[in-house]
Amino acid sequence: MANVRVIAPLLKLDNIYQVSNSTLITLSGDLSQNEDGKQLKGIEVTSDVNISITYITVGSADWFEGMLVLPTKALGMHYYAASYRPISSFSSEVLVAAIENDTDVVINITLNLHGHGSTSFRLQKYETYQFKSKFDVTESYISSNKPIAVISGAALVNIPPNTGDTQSLIEHLTPIKYWTTQFIVPPTYPRTHFVLRIFASKDGTLMRYHSKAGNHARHMRKGRLIALTGGSDPMTITANKPIMVVQYGHDGDNIAGDPFMMNVQGVSQFVDSYKFEVPSFYDSGSNSIAITTKKADVGGIELNGLPIGQWEIKTLPVVSPFADYVTIFVNVTANNSYDLSHSGGAKFGAFLYGRPGIAAAYGYPLRLMLHDAEKNCTLPSTTTITTIPTTTPTTTTIVTTAVSTASTTTLSSSSTTKPDFHWCFKCENTSNLKACKNVQKCNSTNEICFINRQSSPTGNLYSSGCIDADVSHTCNTISLTGEYDFILTFSVKLHNLRKDYGFVSVIYPAIVYCTLTISLI
Known part of the structure; x- marks a missing residue:
């Protein structure tokens, strides 16, 4: 049993919830930050035992998205924004939330991949600041003197541009110090394509990517991105210096479901167990988990106590240099809780994605193990x-x-x-x-x-x-489960993570409410 406290000063909200497995908490849409500039829209979530938190925006289908919330101990002072070019008069956004008083923040603004000056501001605890533009804010650099939570996304996009349906994007950004160097990127089966944006943390980065189409290498500069399009098979990515890989749902294949955005787990960020709940806001559509594991470890993976082989699965091989891995896809049912683990403690990757209805989509990693590259002595x-x-x-x-x-x-x-x-x-x-x-x-x-x-x-x-x-x-290694404090804003879903999670803020207009799913680890 977890005693979970949720505080939202804007609404004078201070409630305690008892969570035995998982709990869905609905928060008012008044906490959604639609405005530019500073607001008091931070939400703090604390727990006396390990929990995880996922956040879902709820409204019309095009405003449906989700993310894994990072705890305060996993926050940092240096970030690069990942977003996409918005359509029409809609905006691309960066949202910052402070977890301490007197937090000084600078955003070095990039619009459509070109530098565009900077803005600076000071935040107190629970305060949030949003920068919006009708241009893509990707590659904007956010720095601060104290740890902050940074969320980026876009109000409405097509991916690829001018193709398919529209969807909002949202993702809790990973601090630069937790970036890593090896990735296995599963496709979003049954979709036939996906999009990647890869960011370099340092000059002189040599990034290599491998797929069935061949092997390639690209040189990268600090803070700059390279965009790739993947197909229906896993892609592997390695680099000589830490990078961030962000995956986007591709809506150019005439399949139900819209774009979405999520962080890709690095191989070093795999863990041996995941507890999660599948969101339920639509009566149709599908939800799936993608599991990436060594071939030799497949037999030990269990979902809700049953060997993974007893579920209906699809398995795809992974290319070099991770040819000893496979990716397994399993459909899961909405409004149900799941326990995914390896009986022998082997580590593997997992993310949840869904196409709930013909015009909605979401995706996020289920858990992360973060290694501080800056203190990798x-x-x-x-x-x-x-x-x-x-x-x-x-x-x-x-x-x-x-x-x-x-x-x-x-x-x-x-x-x-x-x-x-x-x-x-x-x-x-x-x-x-x-x-x-x-x-x-x-x-x-x-x-x-x-x-x-x-x-x-x-x-x-x-x-x-x-x-x-x-x-x-x-x-310095941080598991996104355990003693964490979270700060966020808007409707979120709570899962078992840690009692010291972080600040999160919602950045989309036209959202009716949002949900937190809290689950015990």
């Missing part, structure tokens, strides 16, 4: 005295250029003899390493020294000290 095998490399660090400007992501400084060693233990300089978030005067004795011979550099709107911040060499490769 690069450490030598031995170190006694550390020095900073002479390479010039990337600088940060908060007016017109994107803020650089954090990176880890590689340490050099003046000794090749391993001591009984190490002494390391111990400082946190200092702007000048030379000012670090504290010395820390490491607790064991397996601990070594590290330095981490993180960029912020005010300049580089450095942290140093001791760290266990055996766990240094996952200095």
Whole structure:
């Protein structure tokens, strides 16, 4: 049993819900932010046990979309917006929600992939800010001095342009520090095409993509995207530096259902279990889960206690370099709860998508395991005295250029003899390493020294000290389940996630209400 508290200051809402499995909470459409600029439309959700939250906008079919809500512990200070070009007089949007007081935010605006100045503002907790444009806001860069929730999308789009039916888009963006380098992208069966937008976090990114049509490589610059169109088979994507992959539903095949937008799970973001509820707002249509797993692990996957092979499934092979994987599609029934897991604890990917009715669609990953690439410490095998490399660090400007992501400084060693233990300089978030005067004795011979550099709107911040060499490769890992706090706005569906989830805000007009689905993990 979870005790879940939902707070929405705009409506003077402060309610507690008891959730035994999953609960649908309906929120007023008054919390939908249709306006430009600042509003008090944040919603905070907290729980005393692990929960997950999915959010569904509810109105006419063209305004139906959903997303997985990220907890506050999974938020960041650096984002790139993903959206699409809106039709007619409708808008493309970026929505920011603050989880702390005195949060300073800068949006470096990109419209139709061209820079267009910047805007800056300060938010207090529960406040939200929306930037809207009749042009595509994709590639806009959002930075802040404190963690924020960022949602982007569009009020109404065709994908591809001028083809098929229209649909709103919405997605809770992943902070740059949690981007990763390997992806297996399932198709949206039975649709025959899908669209990808791939974003680079750093200059010098080499992205490779593979499909039945062949193997290709593209060089990418920081903050820029490459758009691809996939078919009816899985596509694999790898990169030498972290990237974000966003998948769009393609509506050019005369099949019922509209476009949608969702984050693609990286292979490193797979987990071994998922609990979810399938939304039910229409009497027709279909809902499916796409499961990506190693061939050797298929036998251990269970859905509601039954081996996956006992369900009616469709299986597609995955191409190199993940030829040992397959993608499995299973239809699931609306208004039902599901437990998807592997009996042996093997990790696999899963996302839920649906075509509920002839003119609606949604899609989102069911859960994510996030690894902080900015704290993915690069450490030598031995170190006694550390020095900073002479390479010039990337600088940060908060007016017109994107803020650089954090990176880890590689340490050099003046000794090749391993001591009984190490002494390391111990400082946190200092702007000048030379000012670090504290010395820390490491607790064991397996601990070594590290330095981490993180960029912020005010300049580089450095942290140093001791760290266990055996766990240094996952200095900060976040599962989107467990102790989380969420902040959001509008109608959302609550599932079992964590008690410290994040702020979310709805950004579409003409929505009657929204729902939160809360489920126990």
